[in-house]
Amino acid sequence: MGRVSVEGLCYSYPNTPDLALKDVNLQIDEGEFILLTGPSGCGKTTFCRCLNGLIPHFYSGEMKGDVKIDGLSTRDHPTYELAKHAGLIFQNPDNQIFALTVEKDIAFGLENMGVPKPKMVEEIDWAMSQVGITQLRERGTHELSGGQKQRLTIASILAMRPGVIVMDEPTAFLDPVGAEKIFNVLKTLNKEHGITILLIEHRMDLAVKYCNRIIIFNEGRIVNDGRPRDIFTADATRLIGVGIPRMVELGRRLRQRGYQIEIPLDSDEAYASLSSHLRKQETLKLRGEIEDLNTFVGEYSSKPLIQLKDVTYSYSNVEALKGVSLSINRGEYVAIMGENGAGKTTLVKHFNGLLRPKGGTVTVDNVDVSTKSIATMARKVGLVFQNPDDQLFAEDVEEEISFALRNFGYEEAVIRERVDWALNLLDLERYKKSSPFILSGGERKRVALASILAWNPDVIVLDEPTVGQDYGQKERLKHFLMQLRTQGKTVIIVTHDVEFVAESQPRILLMAQGKVVADGPTKRIMTDAKSLEASSVSPPEVTKLFTKLAPYGFPADVLDVDEAVELLMKKMKRGQK
Amino acid sequence: MSLLEGLRFTRGDSPLHRLDPRVKFLITMVIFALSIIFFDLIPLLLVFTLQIPLILVGRIWREWLKTLKGAAFLAIIIFATNLLSFYFFQGMHLTGATVEYSLTLTLRFLALITSFSLFFLTTSPDKLSLALEKARVPYEFNFAFITAIRFVPVLAEEAQTIMDAQRSRGLELDKGGFLSRIRKYIPVLLPLIVNSIRRSLELAEAMESRAFGATKDRTNFYELRMARIDYVVLIISIAVLVLAIYARLFLPPFPKVMSGIVFV
Numbered sequence: 001m002g003r004v005s006v007e008g009l010c011y012s013y014p015n016t017p018d019l020a021l022k023d024v025n026l027q028i029d030e031g032e033f034i035l036l037t038g039p040s041g042c043g044k045t046t047f048c049r050c051l052n053g054l055i056p057h058f059y060s061g062e063m064k065g066d067v068k069i070d071g072l073s074t075r076d077h078p079t080y081e082l083a084k085h086a087g088l089i090f091q092n093p094d095n096q097i098f099a100l101t102v103e104k105d106i107a108f109g110l111e112n113m114g115v116p117k118p119k120m121v122e123e124i125d126w127a128m129s130q131v132g133i134t135q136l137r138e139r140g141t142h143e144l145s146g147g148q149k150q151r152l153t154i155a156s157i158l159a160m161r162p163g164v165i166v167m168d169e170p171t172a173f174l175d176p177v178g179a180e181k182i183f184n185v186l187k188t189l190n191k192e193h194g195i196t197i198l199l200i201e202h203r204m205d206l207a208v209k210y211c212n213r214i215i216i217f218n219e220g221r222i223v224n225d226g227r228p229r230d231i232f233t234a235d236a237t238r239l240i241g242v243g244i245p246r247m248v249e250l251g252r253r254l255r256q257r258g259y260q261i262e263i264p265l266d267s268d269e270a271y272a273s274l275s276s277h278l279r280k281q282e283t284l285k286l287r288g289e290i291e292d293l294n295t296f297v298g299e300y301s302s303k304p305l306i307q308l309k310d311v312t313y314s315y316s317n318v319e320a321l322k323g324v325s326l327s328i329n330r331g332e333y334v335a336i337m338g339e340n341g342a343g344k345t346t347l348v349k350h351f352n353g354l355l356r357p358k359g360g361t362v363t364v365d366n367v368d369v370s371t372k373s374i375a376t377m378a379r380k381v382g383l384v385f386q387n388p389d390d391q392l393f394a395e396d397v398e399e400e401i402s403f404a405l406r407n408f409g410y411e412e413a414v415i416r417e418r419v420d421w422a423l424n425l426l427d428l429e430r431y432k433k434s435s436p437f438i439l440s441g442g443e444r445k446r447v448a449l450a451s452i453l454a455w456n457p458d459v460i461v462l463d464e465p466t467v468g469q470d471y472g473q474k475e476r477l478k479h480f481l482m483q484l485r486t487q488g489k490t491v492i493i494v495t496h497d498v499e500f501v502a503e504s505q506p507r508i509l510l511m512a513q514g515k516v517v518a519d520g521p522t523k524r525i526m527t528d529a530k531s532l533e534a535s536s537v538s539p540p541e542v543t544k545l546f547t548k549l550a551p552y553g554f555p556a557d558v559l560d561v562d563e564a565v566e567l568l569m570k571k572m573k574r575g576q577k
Numbered sequence: 578m579s580l581l582e583g584l585r586f587t588r589g590d591s592p593l594h595r596l597d598p599r600v601k602f603l604i605t606m607v608i609f610a611l612s613i614i615f616f617d618l619i620p621l622l623l624v625f626t627l628q629i630p631l632i633l634v635g636r637i638w639r640e641w642l643k644t645l646k647g648a649a650f651l652a653i654i655i656f657a658t659n660l661l662s663f664y665f666f667q668g669m670h671l672t673g674a675t676v677e678y679s680l681t682l683t684l685r686f687l688a689l690i691t692s693f694s695l696f697f698l699t700t701s702p703d704k705l706s707l708a709l710e711k712a713r714v715p716y717e718f719n720f721a722f723i724t725a726i727r728f729v730p731v732l733a734e735e736a737q738t739i740m741d742a743q744r745s746r747g748l749e750l751d752k753g754g755f756l757s758r759i760r761k762y763i764p765v766l767l768p769l770i771v772n773s774i775r776r777s778l779e780l781a782e783a784m785e786s787r788a789f790g791a792t793k794d795r796t797n798f799y800e801l802r803m804a805r806i807d808y809v810v811l812i813i814s815i816a817v818l819v820l821a822i823y824a825r826l827f828l829p830p831f832p833k834v835m836s837g838i839v840f841v
Contacts, residue, residue: 054782054785054786058781058785079788080785080789080791081788081791083791084788088782088783095776096783098720098723098783100727109788111796112787114792114794142731160787375747375749378744378746382745390738390739390768391739392768393763403746403748407748408747
């Protein structure tokens with residue numbers, strides 16, 4: 001069970017001449033834990049569809065070569081037979097939960113296979129205990145949290161006892177702690193039951209320590225395949241622009257500078273290999289306090305722009321905000337972080353008046369938001385939603401971007417000018433006349449952003465801008481946000497992505513259960529273990545490492561690899577060249 | 578929409594929730610029949626008031642009141658149109674008999690609404706689907722039915738998000754005349770439709786991955802089994818129906834309550 005062999009696999013979707021997969025060859029053995037990654041559109045998802053016969057049975061198009069799961073050719077066996085060997089779990093849990101209660105949903109696959117009731121009960125109990133949702137047995141599926149839903153989808157596949165489980169970005173919507181829980185479930189299944197795991201992920205820092213093999217796709221081909229340490233130090237990987245885990249990068253740079261250390265995958269390994277090169281030391285301080293980045297970048301001013309006083313809000317019976325007070329200055333860069341359901345999105349919907357506080361006040365530029373229409377406030381505060389598909393509707397990109405401008409009553413000449421400006425800003429000119437629906441995910445995200453920036457709002461709020469984005473797209477986004485800041489814009493992001501935050505160093509607002517539990521510069525918040533735990537955020541790997549290195553005389557609040565390398569080099573013994 | 582609101586199942590547990598859906602459906606049908614065969618105030622009042630203990634047993638009185646509130650407007654219309662049409666057609670006379678008759682019709686409407694509430698408020702869609710399956714409705718229809726119900730909250734949430742996204746781009750849904758308002762819903766409906774199509778494709782993929790259609794002999798995790806209480810209720814319901822038909826056909830008609838009174 002759990003073996004996959006792929007030979008000479010080529011595939012093109014119907015009505016497209018381009019090959020989505022080009023001559024893929026691969027052997028997977030029982031019990032491997034494989035991480036599959038590569039830039040967006042590289043063919044990873046298409047490859048997964050080949051593994052249980054969705055290609056070629058569900059998707060027509062042209063397939064060449066052979067895929068065998070446990071010796072069964074996917075060409076000769078229908079998907080429902082292959083499903084017992086390879087279980088696919090997709091990104092959005094909502095679109096794969098069919099029943100109204102948890103146990104019934106796990107039963108769905110077994111019912112379809114005609115498993116008799118007593119056996120079914122046994123399998124469901126087993127699957128629930130494996131992923132830790134036994135107590136949710138009779139719960140309605142729509143009442144579950146994001147993490148619980150994702151665990152349910154694993155249980156539902158697990159109950160069918162496949163030898164291979166394939167997951168396509170299962171943690172994209174989860175907070176770091178929730179994501180880690182999912183990875184741990186997969187690890188247990190892999191270790192204790194020998195189930196082969198194939199995981200698609202962009203967030204390398206989180207996932208790398210769980211796997212023992214990494215396969216990198218680019219433009220429909222496998223470009224690299226091997227042990228994580230080798231893969232991430234290989235030039236082929238670096239050139240494609242796959243995110244390199246920060247600890248690997250740290251190890252590589254130190255080696256380049258002549259230190260003989262083992263390349264670490266996570267902060268624990270880094271600590272183990274570094275501590276032998278360091279001497280314990282209590283007092284030495286290697287640098288003075290670094291000033292808040294906000295004081296150097298952009299037209300930062302101390303004038304408050306957005307002010308909230310004791311804001312409360314509740315949906316029909318759930319209290320979402322329980323007295324939030326905060327003040328954001330003009331030109332500031334703020335990240336709102338915290339566990340799923342902490343009230344982050346609810347909070348930002350108050351900034352442009354989409355939600356009116358049930359108690360307390362929200363003022364933007366000294367105007368009480370509750371007294372103005374959403375359209376009036378939206379001109380000041382542009383809110384970019386997480387999923388571009390929730391707003392794209394127009395015939396072409398140009399019209400999409402001009403939509404808001406027309407709503408705000410700009411003159412035709414101004415509209416044309418603003419649209420061109422926005423197209424240019426986000427590098428979208430060549431799609432001016434294309435339908436937004438045919439663009440790729442990353443491009444759609446850019447169109448959505450352009451459609452907000454077009455009217456040049458003072459404040460730009462982005463809800464989860466990094467979800468589902470590959471390394472290159474995140475890098476571009478980071479630079480783009482910096483660019484907005486130099487124009488004096490106030491930029492607010494809602495995010496789970498600690499590494500993104502660590503490298504762009506905003507002021508952080510940590511939220512938990514409808515309250516702001518901590519507020520301050522990145523360096524301070526990322527070393528505030530208590531508040532981080534309360535809001536299910538784990539610090540970036542570099543910070544984790546330096547927290548452990550404190551007895552050696554290092555400061556804990558180190559966020560990025562550059563600073564880490566610099567600090568380490570000052571203290572490491574150069575002897576072992 | 579509050580009329581439909583009252584018909585939405587909310588999870589709960591009571592003897593009524595546990596009753597076999599087929600038996601419960603029979604109760605509803607018996608009440609339906611009773612409300613239809615009688616034309617007099619007294620029996621309809623009886624039918625209506627006899628349902629109240631059932632509502633209490635099912636602990637759904639709050640939802641039931643909501644339904645009644647939603648139905649109130651329609652009830653008033655029924656009452657008023659009957660009364661007025663009698664009033665005008667009988668030469669501007671308003672007698673006790675016509676008031677009684679209008680009241681009876683209104684009561685019949687409320688009794689019917691209540692009987693449907695009783696059924697839908699206490700029957701989970703899962704059980705309903707099982708009952709349909711037992712009635713030999715093909716599984717594909719059943720599956721579509723359950724899936725539709727499963728996605729109501731998901732779609733509602735998505736519609737809200739889309740509206741919020743477009744409002745953030747200056748769309749003012751509640752401004753303008755009737756036609757322009759309808760046009761304003763295009764930016765909301767289009768993403769909703771496109772997303773739904775995309776979703777249906779994803780759903781189909783997920784179904785395939787869960788061995789949908791692997792065998793004709795599907796098994797069922799939830800099973801319907803008639804308990805003793807189900808048989809008892811079944812027999813009582815049939816007895817009530819028989820008795821009522823007997824009363825309607827062979828007993829003298831019920832006395833009119835207000836026949837003596839003349840209003841105008």
